Amino acid sequence: MTTPDITLYTAGTPNGVKVSIVLxxxxxxxxxxxxxxKDEEQKQPWFLKINPNGKIPAITDHSRGDFNVFESGAxxxxxxxxxxxxxxxxxxxxxxxxxxxxxxxxxMGGIGPMQGQAGHFNNYAPEEIPYAIKRYTEExxxxxxxxxxxxxxxxxxxDNKFTLADAxxxxxxRAHFLTGISSIDEFPNLKTWIERxxxxxxxxxxLNVPTPDKVQEFTEHPEKLDEFxxxxxxxxxxxxxxxx
Amino acid sequence: MTTPDITLYTGVSKNGVKASIVLxxxxxxxxxxxxxxKDxxxxxxWYLKINPGGKIPAITDGDFHVFESAAIGxxxxxxxxxxxxxxxxxxxxxxxxxxxxxxxASGLGPAQAQAIYFAAYSQEKVPQAIExxxxxxxxxxxxxxxxxxxxxxxxGNKFTLADSxxxxxVRSHFIIGIxxxxxxxxxxxxxxxxxxxxxxxxxLNVPIPDKIKEFRENPEKLQEHIKYVQSFIK
Numbered sequence: 001m002t003t004p005d006i007t008l009y010t011a012g013t014p015n016g017v018k019v020s021i022v023l024x025x026x027x028x029x030x031x032x033x034x035x036x037x038k039d040e041e042q043k044q045p046w047f048l049k050i051n052p053n054g055k056i057p058a059i060t061d062h063s064r065g066d067f068n069v070f071e072s073g074a075x076x077x078x079x080x081x082x083x084x085x086x087x088x089x090x091x092x093x094x095x096x097x098x099x100x101x102x103x104x105x106x107x108m109g110g111i112g113p114m115q116g117q118a119g120h121f122n123n124y125a126p127e128e129i130p131y132a133i134k135r136y137t138e139e140x141x142x143x144x145x146x147x148x149x150x151x152x153x154x155x156x157x158x159d160n161k162f163t164l165a166d167a168x169x170x171x172x173x174r175a176h177f178l179t180g181i182s183s184i185d186e187f188p189n190l191k192t193w194i195e196r197x198x199x200x201x202x203x204x205x206x207l208n209v210p211t212p213d214k215v216q217e218f219t220e221h222p223e224k225l226d227e228f229x230x231x232x233x234x235x236x237x238x239x240x241x242x243x244x
Numbered sequence: 245m246t247t248p249d250i251t252l253y254t255g256v257s258k259n260g261v262k263a264s265i266v267l268x269x270x271x272x273x274x275x276x277x278x279x280x281x282k283d284x285x286x287x288x289x290w291y292l293k294i295n296p297g298g299k300i301p302a303i304t305d306g307d308f309h310v311f312e313s314a315a316i317g318x319x320x321x322x323x324x325x326x327x328x329x330x331x332x333x334x335x336x337x338x339x340x341x342x343x344x345x346x347x348x349a350s351g352l353g354p355a356q357a358q359a360i361y362f363a364a365y366s367q368e369k370v371p372q373a374i375e376x377x378x379x380x381x382x383x384x385x386x387x388x389x390x391x392x393x394x395x396x397x398x399x400g401n402k403f404t405l406a407d408s409x410x411x412x413x414v415r416s417h418f419i420i421g422i423x424x425x426x427x428x429x430x431x432x433x434x435x436x437x438x439x440x441x442x443x444x445x446x447x448l449n450v451p452i453p454d455k456i457k458e459f460r461e462n463p464e465k466l467q468e469h470i471k472y473v474q475s476f477i478k
Binding site: 102109117188 | 296308310313314319351370390439
């Protein structure tokens with residue numbers, strides 16, 4: 001196993017912390033380059049060479065010929081395949097490995113996009129569109145119920161241990177109230193699962209990269225959330241899909 | 245390599261053909277169970293045991309279940325693609341394929357699926373949502389087009405999962421009102437190149453004959469299909 005030398009390009013979003021959590025959990029040393037959305041750094045030519053899709057997170061693995069990886073799911077799998085020899089986060093057993101990858105895709109194709117749209121239409125869209133708000137809020141809750149059922153009688157999703165399957169959905173589910181889903185009381189397994197994961201020291205470290213964890217701050221001080229959305233709305237208006 | 249014992253649970257959707265294309269390209273024998281959306285079969289308890297997410301596709305391989313189209317593609321390749329035809333064995337190429345697979349799963353697929361929903365099936369016409377998701381889709385087409393510059397395929401200059409996951413969406417561009425993709429010259433030739441693959445074409449005709457060409461040539465047929473789906477979709 002080569003000695004890792006990783007640069008993580010990231011920002012304070014659920015997708016960014018997915019990767020910093022994995023890096024911390026595996027004890028992989030890494031440098032952080034914070035990407036500024038305000039300055040549209042993610043669309044700059046130098047960054048597009050690393051991630052042609054112009055989003056965070058992305059990594060460069062300098063110990064493997066400056067190899068670039070984009071998409072959080074792909075980064076998490078890459079890090080485990082090269083730097084997780086014990087199969088701590090991505091089991092070596094083929095069936096367990098597949099089950100972890102299935103739950104990774106459940107987040108990548110489901111929770112992420114649907115909760116992302118719930119956040120957009122609840123907080124950032126220029127006009128309030130009840131039809132869209134309802135659609136994405138309900139679908140996100142349906143996806144939460146799938147996770148909640150899958151955790152019945154279990155502490156974690158696969159092999160009853162913390163794996164990428166949990167690490168990938170955790171940042172999104174804990175941020176539910178930032179995307180218009182004010183409570184997850186109806187999903188008791190999810191609540192205990194979130195507490196269980198938050199208690200992991202490496203997870204806490206990863207959540208505070210590149211900036212202090214806002215979700216925890218807003219959980220403790222709800223009045224700061226309105227301030228955040230007010231400021232973010234002005235800035236998010238300048239992404240290309242909202243340009244008029 | 246164990247002997248596959250695959251049943252594919254699929255329906256009329258771009259996500260379904262992603263799985264049948266891989267099965268055909270790898271020459272893996274499989275049974276098909278056509279899940280009826282009209283009868284909401286995907287929500288029935290027996291199916292939720294196979295796919296707790298309540299969607300298609302899913303496969304069973306003997307007693308082992310796999311849900312999510314990308315997880316199915318990766319599973320089939322890791323177990324039944326010893327030559328690394330669709331998922332290369334070389335670690336760098338393998339990662340690059342998985343990066344594009346994730347790009348489709350998290351970006352292109354969801355954007356175009358929502359565009360299709362609002363353009364064709366939603367019970368209310370929401371112009372802002374149509375515009376949002378069509379624009380998002382176009383951004384992803386632009387990224388793909390750039391990535392194909394000077395190349396025939398996305399990774400390792402050969403057809404892989406990276407191409408097979410994105411292809412079903414891009415070929416259906418006209419359903420969301422993107423009448424032509426001529427401006428994306430690389431995408432146009434890439435589509436034509438994949439259209440010519442017999443195994444991919446076989447996979448497109450599962451569980452029923454592929455209607456995309458017919459819909460493009462006969463807009464009334466597309467409208468008929470839309471009305472039919474509207475009768476049972478939420």
